[in-house]
Amino acid sequence: MSVTIQNLNKHFGDFAALKNINLELNVGELTALLGPSGCGKTSLLRIIAGLDFADSGKIWFAKREVTELSAAQRKVGFVFQHYALFRQMTIFDNVAFGLQVQPRRVRPSKAEIADRVFKLLQLVKLEHLAQSYPDQLSGGQRQRVALARALAVKPEVLLLDEPFGALDAQVRKTLRRWLRTLQHELNITTVFVTHDQEEALEVSDRVVVMNQGRVEQVDLPRNIYYAPQTEFVTEFVGDNNVFHGHLQQDQLIIGEFVHQIKANGKPNHNHGSTTAYVRPYELTLSRHSNNALAKGEISHIYNIGFLTRVEIHSSQSQQPIEVLLTQAQFQQQQYQLGETVFLIPDNLNLFQNMNL
8 A cells, every 4th residue: 555645844833844745655565754853754654554644744644635534434443652552451462452332334353353362463573462461471571462463453554653762772683574574474564753863774674764844855765875965864863983174176275185076976066165975984094195085183082893983083073083994904004092084085075164
């Protein structure tokens, strides 16, 4: 079931929560709505679900317009961050609840409900806990029950609002891999909200990056990370070192340093005040100034397994510069605390400062 959103707007009083949202969510895809708190991603999810309604705009599920329909009429499954399980009910009854409260004319028989619930519990690997209660389960198990309950009514679209946000890091990593596998097996169109960029990039087929009620970029996860189209996406996704300078034709000038832009560089403009973003692993340390972007003094060296993180204080950057080296690279060069080094970028993302 595809989902089409056209010209969607939502206000809460004078606050514009969503501004002219246009999206196409493809059949069977898992799409992540990614962005900081307050960017509008949960508001958008709730409007897709029919739990809230837009001020203007249209929503279609395939060729069926659902803009004015309730959540029940839209046939969506919704999984909340905090499970929302009924504590007084067994796990079996929690999963069966959505089926048991259906109108008599469409409600499956008791035998059909039991069969469907046990199949779902087997799917989420919790059939042995059917007669247990939510308080007897771990957080990860309760979230899987919540997902089984959402799937019980055979939704056309599955929506998840930060489903792993309340779990610890290790459980979260395990569950998101499990969700990825399960979603592809079921081939159900799925949308989930997260502010965790690693989660979005690892789990989803496509990522929608949102900021201040607008869509900044819709793309494959690898393109969101390696080919960000806006300054916000560049800053928000992944770690970056930030340099402010001046772009003049094929030269980036930062203080006393003039860096020659590579032939495959794609700056937005060929002159003007510019911000350069460089990933920590895309900076090369050197003891020579040739084509450097900046220089600074090594202030900290952290060994983190396979990698060594070198922190550098420089007058060319307002924040400490981070450089990631492999252990082999670091051992070969033998950099020392307090040593002055030059930084040569292997790749740059450049954005002209339009307000200057």
